[in-house]
Amino acid sequence: MAEKELQTCVRCHYVADKEERYCIRCGAPLKNKCTKEKSLLHKGCSKVNKADAKFCSDCGTATIFSELGLI
Ligand SMILES: [Zn+2]
Ligand SMILES: [Zn+2]
Numbered sequence: 001m002a003e004k005e006l007q008t009c010v011r012c013h014y015v016a017d018k019e020e021r022y023c024i025r026c027g028a029p030l031k032n033k034c035t036k037e038k039s040l041l042h043k044g045c046s047k048v049n050k051a052d053a054k055f056c057s058d059c060g061t062a063t064i065f066s067e068l069g070l071i
Helices: none
Strands: 006-008 015-017
Touching: none
Parallel strands: none
Antiparallel strands: 006 015
16 A cells, blocks of 8 residues: 655644645645746746745745745
């Protein structure tokens, strides 16, 4: 049996399954996505960064964890 991949909520430390996108305990996002939105000049960026990244490693925009004050 393959071991289930897990991830930890950065806000409440709830341990969730890897495929879950939001914490079921506190509603915090579990994926540290880049917040750069699609515009006329840019196609946007949806890179999922490391949990401790304050800025996207692809484009330098703040990540969702940083914007929400989670890190
Ligand atoms: Zn949580
Ligand atoms: Zn980005």
